[in-house]
Amino acid sequence: MSTARFGVIFGLSLAAAAGLDRWLGSPGDLSLLLALLFWSALGQGAIALVAAVELAQGKWLGALRPLLLELAPCLLASPILFLLLETHLAAYPWSAQPTLWLAPVFFLARNTLLLALTAGLALGFARACRREESPWRGRLAVLYLFSFVITQSLAGFDWVMSLDAPWISTLFGPLFFVEAFFGATALAVILSAVLCWRGVAAARPIVKDSATLLFGFSLLWGGLFFAHVLTLWYANIPEEVAFLTSRLEIPGMLELGIFMVLAFFAVPFTAAIPSKSRSVPGIALVLAVSVLLGYQAEKAFYVLPRAEVCAGLWFVQWILLGIPFLARLIPWIRNAAI
Numbered sequence: 001m002s003t004a005r006f007g008v009i010f011g012l013s014l015a016a017a018a019g020l021d022r023w024l025g026s027p028g029d030l031s032l033l034l035a036l037l038f039w040s041a042l043g044q045g046a047i048a049l050v051a052a053v054e055l056a057q058g059k060w061l062g063a064l065r066p067l068l069l070e071l072a073p074c075l076l077a078s079p080i081l082f083l084l085l086e087t088h089l090a091a092y093p094w095s096a097q098p099t100l101w102l103a104p105v106f107f108l109a110r111n112t113l114l115l116a117l118t119a120g121l122a123l124g125f126a127r128a129c130r131r132e133e134s135p136w137r138g139r140l141a142v143l144y145l146f147s148f149v150i151t152q153s154l155a156g157f158d159w160v161m162s163l164d165a166p167w168i169s170t171l172f173g174p175l176f177f178v179e180a181f182f183g184a185t186a187l188a189v190i191l192s193a194v195l196c197w198r199g200v201a202a203a204r205p206i207v208k209d210s211a212t213l214l215f216g217f218s219l220l221w222g223g224l225f226f227a228h229v230l231t232l233w234y235a236n237i238p239e240e241v242a243f244l245t246s247r248l249e250i251p252g253m254l255e256l257g258i259f260m261v262l263a264f265f266a267v268p269f270t271a272a273i274p275s276k277s278r279s280v281p282g283i284a285l286v287l288a289v290s291v292l293l294g295y296q297a298e299k300a301f302y303v304l305p306r307a308e309v310c311a312g313l314w315f316v317q318w319i320l321l322g323i324p325f326l327a328r329l330i331p332w333i334r335n336a337a338i
Helices: 001-024 031-055 062-067 072-091 104-130 137-164 172-197 202-236 238-248 253-271 275-281 280-302 311-334
Strands: none
Touching: 001 031, 001 072, 001 311, 031 062, 031 104, 031 137, 031 172, 031 311, 062 104, 062 172, 062 311, 072 104, 072 311, 104 137, 137 172, 137 202, 137 238, 137 280, 172 280, 172 311, 202 275, 202 280, 238 253, 238 275, 253 275, 253 280, 253 311, 275 280
C-alpha cells in the first residue's frame, strides 16, 4: 500500500475515533482508553517481538518478520489519541487532588512523549531492518526494547493502576509488557496460519514455532498473575486485597475474571501441551484468538469497575483503531509469494 493511501486511511480512522470521543464521550468515560490499551500493546509488541528475535539472531520468524514490521506506522496513533484523555481525567480519583507525579499536565506529557518516542524508534528500526547491511539495526533494537518496556510499564502504572490510587503494585508494569509480548505472539500465530492457508509453504514451521512461544508465554503470564495474588498472602498485606474483592463484588465481574484466566492461560496452556496441536494452523489460530480475547477481558476487568465505559462507543472505536492495522497487513498478505 502506498504511503499516501495509508495516510488517508490512517487519518480518517483517527479523526472518526476522535470525533466520536468528543461527541459521545462523557468526562468520566474511558472507552477510548480501553481500545487504546489493546491496539497500542499489540502494535508495540509486534515490533518488540521482531527486535527481540533480531538481538537473539533468531531465524524462526522468517517471512513473518517484514509483515510485523509493516505495523510500525500504526504506532503513531497512540500519542495522538492519548492526548484526548485530557477531557476524561475526571475518571481518575487523583484528578481532584493531584500530586507531583499524578498531575494532569505531567501525566499527559510523559505518556505522550514516551508513546511518540516508541513510535519513532519503531519506524527507525523498521527502516534499518529493510536495509540488511545497516549497522543501526542492533542499536535501534536495543533502544526500542528499552522504550517499549518503559512505555508499557507506565501504561500499567499510570493508565490503569492509578484508577485505584493510592493502591500500588510493583508487578503491574512487568505484567503489562509481558502481555504485550504475549499478544504479539498471538498475532504472529494468526498471521502465520493465514499465510499457510494462502499456500505459503515457508509459513508452516512458523506456525509451530510461534504457537510454542505462545505456550511458553501462557506459563509466564500464569506465573506472574499467581505471584501477584500470592504476594498478598505471604507478605500479609490484606489491605491490598480490596483491589480484587471490590471487583468481584460487582455483578458480572467474577464471570469476566474467570473468562480472563481461561482465555489467557488455561486454554492456550492445556491445548498446546501436545506438540502436534501446535503444528495445526486451525488449532493454533483458535489458541491465538483466545489469548487476544483474554487480553481485552483482562483490561475490561481492571477498568470497568472504576470508570464509565459505553460498550457501543468502545466497540466502534476498537474497530476504527484496528483499521490501520488491517490496511498495513491485508495488501502484504494478498501479495505474499506462494
